[in-house]
Amino acid sequence: MRRIRAAVTGAVTLSLALTATGCGGGTADGSGGANSQPRTLTYWASNQGPSVEADKKVLQPELDKFEKETGIKVKLEVVPWSDLLARILTAATSGQGPDVLNIGNTWSASLQASGALLPWDAKNLAAIGGKDRFVDSALGSTGAAGQDPAAVPLYSMAxxxxxxxxxxxxxxxxxxxxxxxxxxxxxxxxxxxxxxxxxxxxxxxxxxxxxxxxxxxxxxxxxxxxxxxxxxxxxxxxxxxxxxxxxxxxxxxxxxxxxxxxxxxxxxxxxxxxxxxxxxxxxxxxxxxxxxxxxxxxxxxxxxxxxxxxxxxxxxxMVAGINMAVFANTRNRDGALKFVKFMTGDTEQKILNQAYGSVPPVKTAQADPAFSGPALAVIRDTLAGSAAALPQVPxxxxxxxxxxxxxxxxxxxxxxxxxxxxxxxxxxxxxxxxxxxxxxxxxxx
CATH class of the missing domain: 3.40.190.10 (Periplasmic binding protein-like II)
Structure with a gap:
């Protein structure tokens, strides 16, 4: 029990430190030397499938497609859920994080308060097609009310x-x-x-x-x-x-x-x-x-x-799902925004959500007949009418x-x-x- 208590105390202490100091690194304006590495991105994906290897098989062909379209190579690491939050918190304090990452949508407000993630203001949202592309239930778990979202929805679940x-x-x-x-x-x-x-x-x-x-x-x-x-x-x-x-x-x-x-x-x-x-x-x-x-x-x-x-x-x-975020001190902000736009585009939304058995949080992709089967209908109806977002508090x-x-x-x-x-x-x-x-x-x- 002492080990458990120590781990809990450490997590709380680290979160308090994040709230106080924000994310290290980057430039004075928060751009992180915005495009000093324009041809590479690092991406931490959450383990969505039955194994890390299964996720690599799903994701790597899509990352190769992105590289072919843009010339930007994405270095993938699939992080188990048991390690993901601790890895993100450590990266935030050290300033040595990935360019793009997946987060559990329930963490949005906590990580938002840390200052580690790029805010999705009107300009950044416009770069990926705008806020209106996403369903309301998914947007409800992207950060504290009244603030720019800390992430954008990638997969919706219930x-x-x-x-x-x-x-x-x-x-x-x-x-x-x-x-x-x-x-x-x-x-x-x-x-x-x-x-x-x-x-x-x-x-x-x-x-x-x-x-x-x-x-x-x-x-x-x-x-x-x-x-x-x-x-x-x-x-x-x-x-x-x-x-x-x-x-x-x-x-x-x-x-x-x-x-x-x-x-x-x-x-x-x-x-x-x-x-x-x-x-x-x-x-x-x-x-x-x-x-x-x-x-x-x-x-x-x-x-x-x-x-x-x-x-x-x-x-x-609860409104379950995975959000996609960009580290505030990325050295390739333009490339990161292009990658998020690619992953939240209709084509990739259909491919990835079908692979993982989830529902696209993008309205036009969710309307595809591929997501109308009985099992996904239960999830879609739950998200629409009987799910609640976890508290969006730091x-x-x-x-x-x-x-x-x-x-x-x-x-x-x-x-x-x-x-x-x-x-x-x-x-x-x-x-x-x-x-x-x-x-x-x-x-x-």
Whole structure:
């Protein structure tokens, strides 16, 4: 636990340093020696597919196409999600970052506050075709309200409930659950013979946040006050975290081993028939990579307390997705803008989002019939009507770290048979809240 706490403290301290000092390097006007390396770009891509190698196979032909069109060579590095945020924060403080990078859209406001990323003002947006090309839900997770976006949308995703058709049929279940009560009832029929009803990634901090944020909305909690102060111990926040951990602790729908999952292992269990359901973002490529055919699984909107998904307490997903950003101190700003324009162009949007099973955030590309199938329709409809953006506050990345860790530790308690109570959940969230910058004790020098 000490190692976890030390890592959390380090992440918060680094984020505070970023907010105070911004990004190093570059010129006085922030142009970074704008075009001193006009024929090369470095690009950090996030790991979207089942492996880093699979991503290279998807991306390299497109980068070669860009080089042929522009003469600009793109040096690609695919960075695993477990390393990406730390790599970005280190690059921001050192000034030794890539020219272009992918970021989780939930980090937009945090990285925006650091000063490390190029602001997408009207001029920069015009260079890639304008802001109006993108759908509103995707633009809502590009930075704090009232400021120029810190990034532009690249891939749009939402959570949905994926279920194993054969396991459902064998249990006599004729349709996927629409509410949490139905999921619990169905889950009791499915959790038998060594199989679990639903999988979680209990040691994946970001995934923990995504799930408890949605449950928080269903319980009337936002985790931050309107003025941006952490509010982790409200009754709604506590109820949300407890409901999620209780899938293992009380309901016995999740196998204890899931407490240690952090690298998509729950998807592997699902593909191999060891788990009947998963809540995930566009995992079709991973299912296929593990030998699961599309007719073996179904997809439905993620559960809500009652009725059908919609706004307010019927939110059933965060607005998930990947944004594309440019480091403020790039030495090839013109080339970086050309590359972002290429990657967000209609042609590439169709190619890349089809490859990854995501939905294009570009309006004209999203209208293509290739994205009208049943599985993507659930995602598209969720984004349009029942998804909410995570708080666009500078402390969002710390929120993911400290509350994600609190949920991880509660899952560890559940797996070990230790009681998970309202009091223990509130205490763990209280510890997390004390680690947030605005909640830490400050002393004068």
């Amino acid at each position: 959570y949905a409930l994926y279920y194993n058709k054969k396991m459902f049929a064998d249990a006599g279940i004729t349709k996927p659950p629409a509410t949490w009560d139905e999921l619990n009832e169905d889950g009791k029929k499915l959790a038998k013979d060594g199989r679990s009803a639903i999988g979680v990634e209990g040691a994946n901090l970001a995934n923990n946040i995504h799930q408890v944020f949605v449950l928080g909305k269903q319980h009337g909690a936002d985790f931050f006050t309107p003025d941006g102060k952490a509010d982790f111990t409200s009754d709604g926040a506590v109820a949300a975290v407890k409901q999620y951990v209780d899938l293992m602790a009380a309901d016995k729908l999740v196998a204890p081993g899931n407490a240690e999952y952090a690298q998509n292992q729950s998807l592997g269990d699902f593909a191999k028939g060891r788990t009947a359901m998963v809540l995930w973002q566009t995992p079709a490529q991973t299912f296929a990579a593990q030998g699961m055919s599309p007719d073996e699984w179904g997809v439905a909107p993620a559960p809500v307390p009652s009725g059908t998904p919609g706004q307010g307490t019927r939110v059933n997903s 402390e969002e990345s710390q929120f993911e770290t400290v509350v994600g860790t609190a949920v991880k530790e509660l899952f560890a308690d559940a797996a070990a048979g230790r009681p998970v109570t309202t009091e223990s959940v509130r205490a763990e969230l209280g510890k997390a809240q004390q680690q947030m910058p605005k909640n830490q004790a400050r002393t004068l020098p």
